Amino acid sequence: MNHSSSSHLSSSSHPLARYGWDEGWEAAFAPHAARGLVPGRVVRVDRGLCDVATPDGTVRADTEFVVPRDPVKVVCTGDWAAVDPEGGEPRYVRTLLPRRTAFVRSTSSKRSEGQILAANVDHAIVAVSLAADLDLARVERFLALAWESGAQPVVVLTKTDLVPDAVGLSYLVQDVETAAPGACVLAVSARTGEGLDVLAAVVAGGTSVLLGQSGAGKSTLANALLGEDVMDVQATRDVDGKGRHTTTTRNLLVLPGGGVLIDTPGLRGVGLWDAGAGVGQVFSEIEELAATCRFHDCAHGSEPGCAVLAAVESGALPERRLVSYRKLLRENERIVAKTDARLRAEIRREWKRRGAEGRAAMEAKRGRQR
Numbered sequence: 613m614n615h616s617s618s619s620h621l622s623s624s625s626h627p628l629a630r631y632g633w634d635e636g637w638e639a640a641f642a643p644h645a646a647r648g649l650v651p652g653r654v655v656r657v658d659r660g661l662c663d664v665a666t667p668d669g670t671v672r673a674d675t676e677f678v679v680p681r682d683p684v685k686v687v688c689t690g691d692w693a694a695v696d697p698e699g700g701e702p703r704y705v706r707t708l709l710p711r712r713t714a715f716v717r718s719t720s721s722k723r724s725e726g727q728i729l730a731a732n733v734d735h736a737i738v739a740v741s742l743a744a745d746l747d748l749a750r751v752e753r754f755l756a757l758a759w760e761s762g763a764q765p766v767v768v769l770t771k772t773d774l775v776p777d778a779v780g781l782s783y784l785v786q787d788v789e790t791a792a793p794g795a796c797v798l799a800v801s802a803r804t805g806e807g808l809d810v811l812a813a814v815v816a817g818g819t820s821v822l823l824g825q826s827g828a829g830k831s832t833l834a835n836a837l838l839g840e841d842v843m844d845v846q847a848t849r850d851v852d853g854k855g856r857h858t859t860t861t862r863n864l865l866v867l868p869g870g871g872v873l874i875d876t877p878g879l880r881g882v883g884l885w886d887a888g889a890g891v892g893q894v895f896s897e898i899e900e901l902a903a904t905c906r907f908h909d910c911a912h913g914s915e916p917g918c919a920v921l922a923a924v925e926s927g928a929l930p931e932r933r934l935v936s937y938r939k940l941l942r943e944n945e946r947i948v949a950k951t952d953a954r955l956r957a958e959i960r961r962e963w964k965r966r967g968a969e970g971r972a973a974m975e976a977k978r979g980r981q982r
């Protein structure tokens with residue numbers, strides 16, 4: 613009977629609770645605990661090594677044993693890992709717990725399979741600046757990425773201090789709400805502090821990422837959630853002695869008000885994504901209408917009995933939503949087509965790699981057949 617073992621602690625008093633450890637992870641980890649492995653959350657990954665937050669502090673671990681062919685399955689910031697216990701050098705990551713959610717970039721210049729950017733994210737905070745005119749199509753695009761990942765999207769309208777009147781602000785919030793069914797919409801100002809308490813409460817319940825255009829106010833929000841002094845603590849604790857790089861290399865941060873923030877460079881520069889399923893959720897009211905169109909493959913163009921066009925005509929569905937929906941679907945198709953083209957190019961290269969001997973043999977065979 614060993615009552616001091618960490619696995620006997622309830623999940624809320626577990627040393628990893630502030631990293632998001634809960635009963636679900638505890639259960640998933642049980643077989644690995646039985647093998648004597650230690651649980652931990654990946655806070656940073658670089659070139660075959662990663663930093664894992666464990667009950668005994670942050671451990672540098674080798675990822676050699678978890679190198680799959682599929683780049684989406686490689687160790688990623690936010691993953692829960694089973695790591696070797698203290699003793700051996702180096703310590704290895706032995707396995708990853710199955711992910712609940714994942715942000716995957718479908719297109720990077722070289723790969724066709726996609727690139728994993730963040731794992732086990734509960735809330736995708738989509739920052740939208742009120743300093744410029746609202747671009748609802750852009751909001752919808754970020755929402756599609758969020759839904760696609762499995763995370764719950766939250767739209768945060770930033771810089772409310774720049775909106776002169778409260779009535780104007782409430783209209784802006786309403787506009788965004790019609791573009792974001794199923795997502796909560798908040799309005800905040802980092803300058804005045806308005807709404808930051810609500811945002812802090814939302815992110816306290818899990819792991820969050822910040823998405824949004826450059827200039828939307830993501831860094832400012834991150835700093836507001838982290839508190840200035842927390843960033844300083846991070847810098848002095850940096851074991852590599854590269855304190856000034858802390859914010860760019862350490863990608864997972866525990867928030868003083870509860871919750872975890874993941875901020876990876878890849879997530880910052882999101883471009884083209886394969887968000888097919890996500891698009892459906894952003895436009896859930898259109899997909900619901902489409903289910904009642906006369907033809908199941910209705911393109912909502914000029915077909916008779918089209919419920920979507922009827923809703924546009926009656927004013928129930930803003931035409932802008934239908935246009936935006938079509939645009940995102942088309943964009944997604946282009947991404948898929950590009951990915952397929954890359955796959956074909958890779959297959960062609962593979963053929964070229966095969967020896968001249970093989971090719972000669974094939975040609976000889978063809979010659980005989982002629």
Ligand code: GDP
Nearest residue numbers: 771773801802803825826827828829830831832
């Ligand atoms: P990011 O590119 O999304 O990380 O955006 P930043 O956090 O760097 O913010 C972009 C600009 O907006 C900076 O000049 C900030 O000072 C400014 N900004 C951020 N939050 C607020 C706010 O609440 N009110 C005002 N007026 N400006 C803000």
Ligand code: ZN
Nearest residue numbers: 905910912918
């Ligand atoms: Zn239709």
